[in-house]
Amino acid sequence: xxxxxxxxxxxxxxxxxxxxxxxxxxxxxxxxxxxxxxxxxxxxxxxxxxxxxxxxxxxxxxxxxxxxxxxxxxxxxxxxxxxxxxxxxxxxxxxxxxxxxxxxxxxxxxxxxxxxxxxxxxxxxxxxxxxxxxxxxxxxxxxxxxxxxxxxxxxxxxxxxxxxxxxxxxxxxxxxxxxxxxxxxxxxxxxxxxxxxxxxxxxxxxxxxxxxxxxxxxxxxxxxxxxxxxxxxxxxxxxxxxxxxxxxxxxxxxxxxxxxxxxxxxxxxxxxxxxxxxxxxxxxxxxxxxxxxxxxxxxxxxxxxxxxxxxxxxxxxxxxxxxxxxxxxxxxxxxxxxxxxxxxxxxxxxxxxxxxxxxxxxxxxxxxxxxxxxxxxxxxxxxxxxx
Numbered sequence: 545x546x547x548x549x550x551x552x553x554x555x556x557x558x559x560x561x562x563x564x565x566x567x568x569x570x571x572x573x574x575x576x577x578x579x580x581x582x583x584x585x586x587x588x589x590x591x592x593x594x595x596x597x598x599x600x601x602x603x604x605x606x607x608x609x610x611x612x613x614x615x616x617x618x619x620x621x622x623x624x625x626x627x628x629x630x631x632x633x634x635x636x637x638x639x640x641x642x643x644x645x646x647x648x649x650x651x652x653x654x655x656x657x658x659x660x661x662x663x664x665x666x667x668x669x670x671x672x673x674x675x676x677x678x679x680x681x682x683x684x685x686x687x688x689x690x691x692x693x694x695x696x697x698x699x700x701x702x703x704x705x706x707x708x709x710x711x712x713x714x715x716x717x718x719x720x721x722x723x724x725x726x727x728x729x730x731x732x733x734x735x736x737x738x739x740x741x742x743x744x745x746x747x748x749x750x751x752x753x754x755x756x757x758x759x760x761x762x763x764x765x766x767x768x769x770x771x772x773x774x775x776x777x778x779x780x781x782x783x784x785x786x787x788x789x790x791x792x793x794x795x796x797x798x799x800x801x802x803x804x805x806x807x808x809x810x811x812x813x814x815x816x817x818x819x820x821x822x823x824x825x826x827x828x829x830x831x832x833x834x835x836x837x838x839x840x841x842x843x844x845x846x847x848x849x850x851x852x853x854x855x856x857x858x859x860x861x862x863x864x865x866x867x868x869x870x871x872x873x874x875x876x877x878x879x880x881x882x883x884x885x886x887x888x889x890x891x892x893x894x895x896x897x898x899x900x901x902x903x904x905x906x907x908x909x910x911x912x913x914x915x916x917x918x919x920x921x922x923x924x925x926x927x928x929x930x931x
Contacts, residue, residue, distance in 0.1 A: 590807035596752035601659040607690030609651045615681040616651040622677035625652040651679035655690050655703050657735050668733035671703045675727035682729045683709045703735040745799050751789040758785040761814035769809045817926035826908035837923040
């Protein structure tokens with residue numbers, strides 16, 4: 545070996561020592577990878593709460609849609625449509641008193657919209673238009689100027705524009721084809737905000753958060769996360785739905801920045817263990833925290849089938865008999881075989897619970913009866929909600 549070449553230290557160590565170092569490095573790498581795996585899924589506070597004062601407001605209005613191709617209201621059946629037409633024409637200088645209107649190109653509609661938080665005058669929002677009378681389709685119609693009122697009776701927006709209908713109706717005397725709901729339409733950016741809501745966000749002394757899914761544990765975790773960000777004592781839990789945050793320091797007069805920073809905090813939400821059953825569709829949703837005590841379950845199917853096969857009895861030729869229908873009934877009773885007890889429970893996880901129930905080989909509707917029986921036996925440690 546030339547004295548001028550520097551040999552790395554790892555090559556000068558003994559082979560056993562080199563293997564030990566490699567093994568130690570691998571263990572450290574594995575430990576670092578495991579520690580990087582999150583212990584539980586976390587959710588932004590933004591997706592768990594709503595802030596007091598930052599909300600939508602519902603608007604509603606009554607209007608007229610014109611320009612329909614004979615699919616509007618029958619004025620003889622909807623007198624309010626005729627009155628609205630006459631009132632609109634009189635405001636435009638056309639006298640229709642004493643006249644009978646016979647048009648089917650107009651329809652009375654209800655117009656609804658959702659006013660976003662802190663709307664500014666001149667901004668636009670989408671509106672939904674729904675037929676109020678016996679109109680068969682709003683396709684091709686145009687909404688006439690319609691004021692949209694809030695819960696206080698004040699007009700906050702004005703809607704107008706051509707309708708966008710996703711459905712249609714076509715047919716003749718003997719058959720009709722309908723796709724979607726042609727009596728409901730939308731107008732994109734169809735309403736213009738004319739009145740602003742008076743709410744000064746920067747003047748409030750505290751920010752109040754309302755949990756979308758009320759829970760004490762989740763509320764405490766949100767308060768702890770906010771206190772870890774702003775300092776101890778700034779956030780407090782009022783109840784299982786409400787968390788209050790005091791506005792101090794640089795956030796005074798800058799509440800929007802405070803709300804933005806709170807929204808980005810990550811917490812792990814908690815919820816009551818629940819099993820939701822929809823008997824109409826046979827849908828079952830089981831929460832991850834559902835636990836079942838150790839129980840043995842068996843399920844048997846009893847099927848009774850009744851088949852009617854009437855037969856015709858023909859008399860002999862040249863006899864005085866008559867042809868009669870003789871009833872014949874076949875009744876079959878079948879009980880499912882091979883049904884055995886299946887043991888489920890013992891503080892199992894969600895996957896183990898599902899596997900145990902699937903081992904019974906039953907359908908969703910039979911599963912509903914099994915879950916109800918487990919709940920009645922006191923072995924299902926969760927809320928069983930049937931909708």
